[in-house]
Amino acid sequence: MTASLLAVLILVQLDSAQSPRSPPSPHTVMAISQVALINTFVNRVDAWVFQQDWARSGTRVWGRHLRLGWEWDEDAFTTNMFAHPYHGSLYFNAARANGVGFFQAVPYAIMGSWTWEYFGEKYRPSLNDWYMTSFGGITLGEVFHRITATIRDNGASGRGRTLRELAALPMDPIGSLNRLVRGQWRARGVNPPEHDPGSYVFRIGGGVRFAKGLIADSGAASMGAMLVDLLYGDPFATEYRSPFDVFGVRLMLSSHGGFSSLRASGRVYGTNLNNPASRARHVLAVNTRYDYFKNRAQSVGGQSVEIGINSRWPIGSRGYAFRTSLFVDGVLLGAIDASGTGLGTRTYDFGPGGGARWEFGFDRHGARFVRVFGQLEYIHAVSGASADHIVDFSGIEANIPITRGFGIAAHSTVFHRISRYSTAPKDERNYPEARLLLTWTKAGFKP
Amino acid sequence: MDQSRVQALRRTICGVTLCVLLTAPAWAQQPRSARPARPARPHRSGLWGEIGFGPGRIRVACSGCTDVVAAGGPTGYFRIGGTVSDHVLIGFEAFSFLDRAFGSSPSDTTAETALATVVVIWFPGQRGFFFKGGVGIAGGQFTLPGTAGADTSNGAGIGLTFGFGWDFAISRNFAITTNFAAHVTAVGDVVLPGQRVDDVIATMYQGAIGFTFR
Numbered sequence: 001m002t003a004s005l006l007a008v009l010i011l012v013q014l015d016s017a018q019s020p021r022s023p024p025s026p027h028t029v030m031a032i033s034q035v036a037l038i039n040t041f042v043n044r045v046d047a048w049v050f051q052q053d054w055a056r057s058g059t060r061v062w063g064r065h066l067r068l069g070w071e072w073d074e075d076a077f078t079t080n081m082f083a084h085p086y087h088g089s090l091y092f093n094a095a096r097a098n099g100v101g102f103f104q105a106v107p108y109a110i111m112g113s114w115t116w117e118y119f120g121e122k123y124r125p126s127l128n129d130w131y132m133t134s135f136g137g138i139t140l141g142e143v144f145h146r147i148t149a150t151i152r153d154n155g156a157s158g159r160g161r162t163l164r165e166l167a168a169l170p171m172d173p174i175g176s177l178n179r180l181v182r183g184q185w186r187a188r189g190v191n192p193p194e195h196d197p198g199s200y201v202f203r204i205g206g207g208v209r210f211a212k213g214l215i216a217d218s219g220a221a222s223m224g225a226m227l228v229d230l231l232y233g234d235p236f237a238t239e240y241r242s243p244f245d246v247f248g249v250r251l252m253l254s255s256h257g258g259f260s261s262l263r264a265s266g267r268v269y270g271t272n273l274n275n276p277a278s279r280a281r282h283v284l285a286v287n288t289r290y291d292y293f294k295n296r297a298q299s300v301g302g303q304s305v306e307i308g309i310n311s312r313w314p315i316g317s318r319g320y321a322f323r324t325s326l327f328v329d330g331v332l333l334g335a336i337d338a339s340g341t342g343l344g345t346r347t348y349d350f351g352p353g354g355g356a357r358w359e360f361g362f363d364r365h366g367a368r369f370v371r372v373f374g375q376l377e378y379i380h381a382v383s384g385a386s387a388d389h390i391v392d393f394s395g396i397e398a399n400i401p402i403t404r405g406f407g408i409a410a411h412s413t414v415f416h417r418i419s420r421y422s423t424a425p426k427d428e429r430n431y432p433e434a435r436l437l438l439t440w441t442k443a444g445f446k447p
Numbered sequence: 448m449d450q451s452r453v454q455a456l457r458r459t460i461c462g463v464t465l466c467v468l469l470t471a472p473a474w475a476q477q478p479r480s481a482r483p484a485r486p487a488r489p490h491r492s493g494l495w496g497e498i499g500f501g502p503g504r505i506r507v508a509c510s511g512c513t514d515v516v517a518a519g520g521p522t523g524y525f526r527i528g529g530t531v532s533d534h535v536l537i538g539f540e541a542f543s544f545l546d547r548a549f550g551s552s553p554s555d556t557t558a559e560t561a562l563a564t565v566v567v568i569w570f571p572g573q574r575g576f577f578f579k580g581g582v583g584i585a586g587g588q589f590t591l592p593g594t595a596g597a598d599t600s601n602g603a604g605i606g607l608t609f610g611f612g613w614d615f616a617i618s619r620n621f622a623i624t625t626n627f628a629a630h631v632t633a634v635g636d637v638v639l640p641g642q643r644v645d646d647v648i649a650t651m652y653q654g655a656i657g658f659t660f661r
Contacts, residue, residue: 068515069508070631070648103535110580127633127648131605332582333605343510343646351635352584352605382604382635383510383646422638 027098031105034094034174035112042087043120054122065118065125072383073126074346081136081292081301081335082262084129088113088137089144090174096145097175102243102268109137128350128383131333135303139290142244143264144171146232149194152179157188197245198446199234201367203227203399205409205437209254212432213297224255225435227409233267234366235283235310237447240270246285257295265289265306273309281312289329297431298415299348300391302334302379306357318364319445325359334379338419339427341385349384353377355391365445371397386422391415405442411435491533491570491661497526499626499657503544505558509637510646518558520545522653524626526566536568540581542608542630544651560587560632560649562606575614575622582607585632587649589639602634602647614659624657 046055073080091112095105113133117125148168156164165185169176179185209225233246240246247266254260265287273282285308292301308327315321330352337348355377362370374394381387395413402408415431503522508515522545528538543561564583570576585606590599610628617623630651637644 069506069650070633071508072510072633072646072648107578107580127607127631380603380635382602382633386636386638 026100026104028100031095031098031100031108034098034178035091035108036115038090038094038174039112039116039120042116055120057119057122061122062119068124070127070130071124072128072343072350073123074344075126075129077294077299077301077335077337077348078259080128080132081294081299082259084132085136085140085290085303087116088133088135089141089172090137091133092137092141093145093172094174096141097172097178102142105141106138109141110134113137128333128335131303135288135332136290139264139266139288139303142266143247143249145175146194146197146244146247147230147249148172148175149192150197150200150232152191153195154184154187154189154191157186161186197232197238197444199231199237199366199444201229201231201365201441201443203229203367203439203441205229205439207409207435207437210434210436211297213429221256225260225437226253227251227435227437227439231366234445235267235270235285236281236312237366237445239272239276240267243268246270254295260293260295262292263290279314283310284308285310285327287327291334293415297429298417299337300335300417302353303332304329304334305332306330308357320362320364323359323361323363325357327358328354328356329377330354331377331379334377336379336389336391336417336419338385338387338389338417338429340421340424341381341387341419343384346384349379349381349387349389351379351381351383351389353379353389365443367399367441367443368397369399369401373397385419385424388420390418392417399439399441401441405440407439407441409435409437409439411437491536492530493661494529495527495536495538495659495661497524497624497657497659499524499624499655501626501653501655503651503653503655505544505560505649505651507558507647507649509644509648512644520558522651522655524653524655524657526657528566528568534570536570538566538568540564540566540583540608542651542653544630544653557590558587558649559589560585560630560634560651562586562608562630562632564606564608566608570614575616575624576611577614578609578611579626579628580609585634587632587634587637587647589637598639600637600639602637604632604634606633607631610653612657620661622659622661624659626653626655626657628653628655 043055046052088109092105092109095108113130117130148171151168152164153161162185165176205227207225208222210220210222212220228251230249235246238245244266247264249264252261267285267287269286271284273284287306289304289306293299306327306329308325311324313322331354332352333350334353335348335350341347341349355375357373357375359371359373361368377391379389381389393413393415395411397409397411399409400407412434417429419427500521500523502519504517504519506515506517522543524540524542526538526540528536531537541563545559562583562585564581566579566581569578583606584603586603588599588601590597608628608630610626612624612626615623630653631648633648635646637647
């Protein structure tokens with residue numbers, strides 16, 4: 001393995017010697033080698049360093065996997081719904097870091113995951129792992145690729161430059177390693193197009209979260225919460241140029257349960273539905289979406305594709321506007337917990353589904369002051385209980401600016417769930433939640 | 448082998464290697480017109496449709512099963528779609544597998560599965576070789592002999608397909624297409640009186656000949 005690692009690093013070095021400061025052109029062999037290296041590295045570290053028996057696969061295991069095929073695994077919710085998509089983002093960004101385009105990078109995530117499932121571990125190939133690693137890896141991978149492109153700055157120098165490179169490392173370790181070996185942590189040059197999102201809104205907030213039923217089945221509890229919102233691009237200011245030129249991310253951390261939620265949705269295709277010069281605008285978008293909610297009361301997530309219309313009605317000439325969104329979606333594979341769900345040690349179901357979401361907002365240049373939203377999803381379990389789940393998530397959020405980017409945000413949301421079983425009574429639950437946050441917003445607008 | 452013959456062989460290998468290394472760049476820099484021209488292939492554009500049939504094999508696995516059940520049967524598919532570029536097609540595919548003599552059971556035991564998927568077909572080169580992949584929904588129906596006639600269980604879930612093939616262009620608007628594909632259907636639990644099989648995943652392998660119209 002050391003030899004293969006050295007070979008790849010030498011190839012990266014030789015490759016960088018040809019064009020040290022220009023954006024990388026596609027290097028397919030390098031990208032494939034790095035995907036293979038990720039699997040080999042992870043497998044050998046688990047086998048040799050952590051002494052994991054499941055990592056000791058060989059030709060006999062491979063033959064068994066090819067003969068028996070797919071099954072559903074019993075891993076923890078966080079492992080399946082976050083760790084695997086993150087792993088998939090490594091494959092995807094091995095391709096992106098070597099100049100491969102978005103759509104061309106998709107097979108890297110798919111094949112990286114497939115080869116890992118069949119050859120990387122002793123367990124039988126897991127169908128849910130393949131879905132989550134592949135499709136979650138594509139969505140998270142491109143989000144990480146673009147966020148890290150905005151963090152890194154090829155025009156910067158000194159300690160600030162190093163800090164930027166270090167900040168990008170956790171989200172895109174493969175891209176960072178490529179840049180380190182190519183000498184791009186220090187070399188000055190032009191930034192890639194992804195570095196400048198055009199319009200953006202970045203909002204971070206900290207405060208308190210009041211939730212009913214999160215810690216115990218009855219009664220309300222309060223806990224600390226941190227919320228991060230990023231809107232990269234604006235569907236009305238940015239004409240569709242490439243996938244994920246517009247995306248949104250929300251991350252929530254909580255003092256109870258830590259990593260509480262992560263949602264990302266990126267535009268893979270978009271087109272104007274009316275004249276772009278019109279005052280009211282209507283834009284069609286096709287998005288891929290990643291959802292992850294995890295706490296004691298609710299675990300739900302999945303990979304989806306959605307299609308819908310974003311509309312904007314301006315008010316006056318100073319950038320204020322009403323915005324609406326209406327989308328329908330197909331859940332490629334979702335996961336949800338409820339009483340009576342699960343398989344073996346697993347406590348949640350897997351299944352496909354579909355749904356819709358809507359949103360009404362009032363904003364200035366994309367920075368929301370008020371947002372009212374609702375989302376309804378149906379999941380039909382194909383692994384776990386014989387059940388159908390309906391999830392209804394709605395809420396209202398108000399952000400009141402005070403001064404110099406600071407503001408106060410008040411959120412109120414309700415998570416409602418109905419689970420219908422073929423062999424058990426219906427289960428219905430509500431989880432209301434409120435948040436009060438001190439926020440700081442930084443926004444840029446380029447019409 | 449004596450020393451002189453070893454040295455002669457070594458000189459010959461070095462000479463040939465040197466010649467190849469020296470002439471390869473010159474050959475590579477020849478004008479394109481000097482190389483043999485590839486036969487023209489119709490540019491892929493517009494709408495297309497394809498229908499095909501062929502033999503298949505189904506492999507059924509489930510949670511907790513230590514082995515799989517496999518059987519052969521006929522398959523059929525239908526695809527329709529549009530062209531993204533000369534190398535990429537996108538479309539909708541319906542696939543079905545029918546087994547009237549499933550496994551080693553009596554002939555009235557049947558398994559029928561079907562998929563409806565969005566597929567992407569990618570032609571990596573200038574010729575007709577392609578890869579195919581898609582995701583969508585799936586359905587399955589399993590029938591076993593029961594005490595009062597046949598017992599049937601239906602399931603619905605997720606479908607996944609991937610494969611490869613070759614497109615032999617007969618004319619500008621017609622091609623014969625070979626397909627080798629795997630179709631994965633996860634249809635949940637199969638519940639029949641007296642027995643229950645959890646989390647069934649059926650994988651069909653298909654080799655088929657299709658007719659493509661553009």
